[in-house]
Amino acid sequence: MSWLSRIFPTTHGDSDAGSLTSAIKSVRTAVGVPETELKRWRRIFDTNAKIVKGENFVNAIAPSGDLSRIGRAQFAILFRVADTSRRGLVSWEDFTVFETMLKRPDADYWMAFQYFDVDHSGFIDYNEFKTVFSANIGPDAIPFDFDCDWIKLYLGKKNGSHVLGYHEFTQLMKGLQGERLRQAFKYLDKDTDGFILPEQFKQIILEIAGHKLSDAVIDRLPTLCTLSPGQRISYSEVIAFHNVIREMDMIERIIREATAKTKDGRIDQSDFLDHAASSSRYSLFTPMEASIIFHFAGRGSGAQRLALIDFAQLLDPRWRAPHDEFDAAPAASASILQGFLHSAYSFVQGGIAGGIGATIVYPIDMGSMQNQRSTVVGQLLYKNSMDCAKKILRNEGFLGFYRGLGPQLIGVAPEKAIKLTVNDIIRGRATDPETGRIKLGWELVAGGTAGGCQVVFTNPLEIVKIRLQVQGEAAKAEGFAPKGAVHIIRQLGVLGLYKGASACLLRDIPFSAIYFPTYGHLKKDVFHEGYNGKQLSFVELLLSAGIAGMPAAYLTTPADVVKTRLQVEARKGQTNYKGLTDAFTQIYREEGFRALFKGGPARIVRSSPQFAFTLMSYEMFKRCGPDWLIGAFDNGYFVQYPWDAKPRQMETALTVRPDEMSKVRARNALRILLDVHGDFGRRGGSKAV
Known part of the structure; x- marks a missing residue:
């Protein structure tokens, strides 16, 4: 039972107007939430009736028009965090607590902690972490060794007494991808020669970062092997690629600033590294990481000068090739009409x-x-502009x-x-x-x-x-x-x-x-x-x-x-x-x-x-x-005229107005879980634990 249940006289949100007003005042006192915010939550809750696991819950918390590859249905993962009573139903009290958690500045990590803390003890031990992790990955996934030294550093030995509090857990989650990457490479490098095949590299990236990359980049992941001789991929290249993914927002900022400063609006690898060095205290990116960025942006030709739009396929997870944006190219007659x-x-x-x-x-x-002349016979019509204005007002x-x-x-x-x-x-x-x-x-x-x-x-x-x-x-x-x-x-x-x-x-x-x-x-x-x-x-x-x-x-x-x-x-x-x-x-x-x-x-x-x-x-x-001017209406939606249909420009978190912060934090919490494995939440993990 949540702590908020002690505040409300009802348990399923069926209160009348009087008790609702009392409830709102109680929550405002308890958690400091403005009354307008609570009323907005109540509208969302009422719109989705009694929120049950499925579409209603997703509609209530998922951001609209999200610019990532995370599907809306995947937000159902967070239902287990909201349904604290395990009834398959999120009551008004549960929903209020959930939305209150989303107001935390660290809501993304806090939600992930709640997901792993199955028994609500406030701590996560070895068995709890292993059970939740294992329940959310499939049999075809690259195995993870829970008895490795890295896990022991955080959780002690198997069946030991060491447990993780919230702050320790956040550090474990931040470093988990790096450990999974190391273990996956070691597992696939059977002959321990320090190389894996291109398809094996693609498998690793799809498991831990597939939701962060566009289809174009995913299709070309195996081409990373062309950066060095031998047609295979080294551990250094895998780590470098992972660093590129992890620092994508910083990469975008550097690219935008660097291209804005050059005369031709294009940059090469030297320009990128120079601007990265000048905009930070220490060097953020290695030459190998810069080569990887330009390799995927330049479609294999990393030596050329590239414009901002060339990097779209790497920076925008939803990027598609221009010819895929429309079903068919317009005919010549249609172009004339347009x-x-x-x-x-x-x-x-x-x-x-x-x-x-x-x-x-x-x-x-x-x-x-301007038409006032000094050679007019008689007196001047106007002495100056003010005199002109006065005479016009007086006479006309x-x-x-x-x-x-x-x-x-x-x-x-x-x-x-x-x-x-x-x-x-x-x-x-x-x-x-x-x-x-x-x-x-x-x-x-x-x-x-x-x-x-x-x-x-x-x-x-x-x-x-x-x-x-x-x-x-x-x-x-x-x-x-x-x-x-x-x-x-x-x-x-x-x-x-x-x-x-x-x-x-x-x-x-x-x-x-x-x-x-x-x-x-x-x-x-x-x-x-x-x-x-x-x-x-x-x-x-x-x-x-x-x-x-x-x-x-x-x-x-x-x-x-x-x-x-x-x-x-x-x-x-x-x-x-x-x-x-x-x-x-x-x-x-x-x-x-x-x-x-x-x-x-x-x-x-x-x-x-x-x-x-x-x-x-x-x-x-x-x-x-x-x-707005033409007012054309078709099946309840405004019709876009043909000339207005353009290939979608690069849209990222840096270029669009952000959604409500609570929905942004819900998305970020989901990303942290998906960073563990791309199948997280898809395999009925909540039922298994």
Whole structure:
């Protein structure tokens, strides 16, 4: 009977609401568990009814989407720990004790200790350890000598009085795999020449570490013999391979850090060993261990430089070859359709994101001073940006700040879609698929091309927007009624809509060529996107996009000033410009060099937040995927569109959001037991003891 049974008035969890409240308070007092946590446990318990051995128990404790090769059914091993009364039923009291144990920081070893401590004495003797161990391995397993000197060091001689407490037991379990490895090698090395056959090596590894390796690595285990002459495997190589498995998390960290620092995103064995030595006080890995890592990652060619994704088959136990990810390759017609759908979806994303950014900063755009000239007959319309804003508010009201927004929103969808999509397409083509790296030259080409393509939509949009903006205040000053967008379009004609296009190109190409590479490097180099699987937060995306817009906006201000002057219809007394060169010359001659940067700070204030909100929205839309937008539903599950189906990237414990800690610890406890033998819990061991 568990100690908690003395607290609860019931024994099978059938209490009414009043007694449940009392029980919760009692447990909170006894073990210090928050009330919200207890209520969550109760929901899990009630969802699985009275937890019995089998699927209900597994559903209650197993992590969802576990990234190991441990099957969910194997979590039933831990049922014997939870069912302290041996009734084949886990009561509410038992479940509460079990979950409380999982809150311990050393829950993994504590659960393993409870599994071996059959009589609940708090100690494990020789016979108890041998009985539990033997009951969980099959007759075909490599035998283990319980009378060896190693066991005697921990448990004394057979039938002796030495017993293990909890802390001693943890040390025994930590070193047990090494002893099993030594005994297994000695048992299979019949002629004691220091070598075993490749298939024998595979048998050893499958028994003690099969749940830690991907199918690809398991299939290639016999190829370890190729690292040395003779086509056989030495004890040194077996130990080295075991050390690689044991330090897999550290290996992953070193590989991620080392590949992130190299120019090409690849490393060789020397790079790996150098980074391992520089990141630790002592050398963690031997040259033989490094050779084994690169042998299995490089599919037998350990001398080549490898990217992070090449190590996936070694680091990710669930890794599968890319051609195994899907049942069949898509047909050519399907690929064309996928490309079309992807482009269409990108247009939708770009349109929505651009609309968000444009709407937020449009009032700032109205206050731009770029069209303010010093040669106007009479008085200046605006003294500065603040004076401009005050006059717009006084003469036109708050809605005056949004004059011309309609055409802006109508045109912003194709403009942003083509800009963002073209940049993504070119970057995607130029990016190394293995390293995720792209050369700076291609970044500039991608951004510049995207900026050039958008002019097809940008120029007509901006010439109408600018004329709508400037005529509002001029109409008040000169006493005429403002014209609408349709009138302006008819007045200009098709060719007129592209007046100032050369200046628009001169502005948008360098703007995007500066902006997109800066944005990409801020995300990667400053905020470390992708490092150990990091995904940038809302604020980090906003800062990256906003900061990148500052130099891009200011350095392209002269082209924007010229474009604005060319596109605005000159009134009486104002200078007429014949073209791009003439506009540059006239502005410089009449107003000086500073006039070319007129409105530069305002452009930063406008462009920086506009692109910040646009790119942040675009990134968030891409993270969400198409399902939330399209709402396609099929048999109760959202349908993924064909372009969204991609080979699974390397997922490990370092790259994903962790499960509830209690479930992580349950998984780790199971791993400790499986490290004893891969068949642990599969042979009815709990019944045997």
